[in-house]
Amino acid sequence: MRIRLLEEKVSWLKGFFLFYLFFLVMFFAAAPFLTLWLYSETSVTRTLLPQLIGFCMQGGFLVVLFALYEKRATVDTRQAWKGTLRGFLAPLVDPCLAGWKPAEMPEHGAWWPDPPMMRAAIDTMRTQGLSAELNANLVTVARERLLAMQSLASLAAQIDHAHLAAWMELLVVLREIEHSGDREEQAQRVVRMLEIVLRFDELFFV
Numbered sequence: 172m173r174i175r176l177l178e179e180k181v182s183w184l185k186g187f188f189l190f191y192l193f194f195l196v197m198f199f200a201a202a203p204f205l206t207l208w209l210y211s212e213t214s215v216t217r218t219l220l221p222q223l224i225g226f227c228m229q230g231g232f233l234v235v236l237f238a239l240y241e242k243r244a245t246v247d248t249r250q251a252w253k254g255t256l257r258g259f260l261a262p263l264v265d266p267c268l269a270g271w272k273p274a275e276m277p278e279h280g281a282w283w284p285d286p287p288m289m290r291a292a293i294d295t296m297r298t299q300g301l302s303a304e305l306n307a308n309l310v311t312v313a314r315e316r317l318l319a320m321q322s323l324a325s326l327a328a329q330i331d332h333a334h335l336a337a338w339m340e341l342l343v344v345l346r347e348i349e350h351s352g353d354r355e356e357q358a359q360r361v362v363r364m365l366e367i368v369l370r371f372d373e374l375f376f377v
Contacts, residue, residue, distance in 0.1 A: 249330045256327055256338065257283070257372065259320070262312045263345075264368055266305055267361060268292045289369045293362055301358035309361060313349045320345065337371040 268284050284292075320342055327338035344364045348357065 252326050252330055253334065256323060256334075259316070259323065260341070260368055260371075262316070263309060263364065266308050266312075267296065267365060283372075286369060286373065289365060289372070293365050293369070296358060296362050296365070301354055301361055303354075306354065306357055309348055313345045317342070317345050317349060331374075333374050334371065337367055337374065340367050341371070 264284070268288060320338075324335065324338055324342070328335040341364065344360055344367065347360050348364065
């Protein structure tokens, strides 16, 4: 509900901002030509043209400033959405990286594994396979979170197409993990899940 209200607020502010920019640009573009036409037979020093030119330059600066602010706000919002999605994946990823978790961190402390740590976990799982305890844990979490992850696909789509594609790949892998089968095949699915999460972490947007 909060995410929906935030989206509506951002959409309304964006529409108002675009309308204001359109009005501002049209006014500043037309003002010098109208002044030249009205005062074509008068000395420029006796008209308001210099003041209007200065005013237009100030308006152009404001347009650039507001555009940069809008861009920064959009990036911050997308980053917050990505953090929400990544946090939702923590119960699936953290058990696979239990051996690499820093000892000084609290038991339930939030942490974001770096890419080398993720790659080390993937290589270890390829060689050593998947334990029965970890397998049962991942199957349980996948069943609990699969429906919610489907509903969060709309949030991934608002970041960009690449994040949505990675999220949909995760959904496919989780459906396969949910139906646990051979231990070796299950280990391959978990490795694929971690690879997709690693790619999801490294995705960049502007």
